[in-house]
Amino acid sequence: MWYKIIIIAEWFGELTERYKLIRDFNRAAKISFINGEAPTLLQSRVTKGESTYRHEFSRFMGGGFRIKAMSGRPLKQNELIEIGRVVLDNEELVRELITLGWDTLEVQADKGYKGAKWKLKSYAKLGGYISD
Amino acid sequence: MKVNTIIMPVIENESINNDYVWFWFWLCFAIFILFIIVVHLLLQKKAKACLYDSKNNKFKSTDVQNIDMDNLINSINKSNILYKELICKCHPDRFINDTRQKNAEDIFQEITNNKRNYKRLIELKERAIRELNVEL
Numbered sequence: 001m002w003y004k005i006i007i008i009a010e011w012f013g014e015l016t017e018r019y020k021l022i023r024d025f026n027r028a029a030k031i032s033f034i035n036g037e038a039p040t041l042l043q044s045r046v047t048k049g050e051s052t053y054r055h056e057f058s059r060f061m062g063g064g065f066r067i068k069a070m071s072g073r074p075l076k077q078n079e080l081i082e083i084g085r086v087v088l089d090n091e092e093l094v095r096e097l098i099t100l101g102w103d104t105l106e107v108q109a110d111k112g113y114k115g116a117k118w119k120l121k122s123y124a125k126l127g128g129y130i131s132d
Numbered sequence: 133m134k135v136n137t138i139i140m141p142v143i144e145n146e147s148i149n150n151d152y153v154w155f156w157f158w159l160c161f162a163i164f165i166l167f168i169i170v171v172h173l174l175l176q177k178k179a180k181a182c183l184y185d186s187k188n189n190k191f192k193s194t195d196v197q198n199i200d201m202d203n204l205i206n207s208i209n210k211s212n213i214l215y216k217e218l219i220c221k222c223h224p225d226r227f228i229n230d231t232r233q234k235n236a237e238d239i240f241q242e243i244t245n246n247k248r249n250y251k252r253l254i255e256l257k258e259r260a261i262r263e264l265n266v267e268l
Binding site for chain 1: 198199201202204205206207208209210211212247248249
């Protein structure tokens with residue numbers, strides 16, 4: 001019984017960490033935008049994700065980490081890819097995302113219909129338990 | 133007859149009183165169990181948050197989030213421009229037959245490896261100004 005209670009407590013703890021990461025990202029993006037350092041306001045949120053990108057730690061109906069650029073115009077493909085590559089090059093962040101249950105990185109603008117998504121497992125440089 | 137009518141209401145009142153007693157008993161018991169669970173979880177969370185560090189013979193906390201979000205946002209917005217500026221000014225071909233060529237190669241290699249890390253690019257920029265005497 002105690003073990004099940006601990007599992008429930010850990011689940012809530014992970015949920016807190018997920019939303020803390022989202023909150024920290026949004027806060028840093030907001031401050032950067034207000035200071036004039038960033039041309040666009042970036043916003044992150046949790047989405048359903050891509051079902052084919054799921055891994056063993058994926059959270060049900062919450063595997064997508066979406067970065068939305070409030071640019072007011074459709075972003076070009078290379079701009080979307082550049083934003084995604086910055087996140088994927090940060091190996092520590094990718095591993096943090098995977099351990100917290102995310103499996104898909106999505107980038108899109110608030111205008112237009114283009115977007116980009118990546119499978120996080122492919123960029124975590126995992127060498128053992130989780131492999132394709 | 134009269135005895136029956138007198139006894140019956142008394143028995144009904146007693147059953148109602150017994151129900152109230154049991155209700156309050158179970159309510160207090162549930163509150164007590166809840167209190168025990170909360171105390172146990174608080175103590176458990178404190179112990180579980182630590183990993184053992186054998187080097188220093190102490191436990192480390194796992195609650196520390198080492199992700200630098202400011203650097204991430206700056207990297208998204210500014211790293212591309214800084215990277216292009218640095219690879220142009222610090223390319224080893226600009227220092228051929230110069231004593232700074234080896235330094236330029238090292239710095240250029242570092243710049244290429246940290247293309248999207250704004251904080252590291254800033255450090256390399258300062259190193260380039262110091263060692264290569266370039267204007268950036």
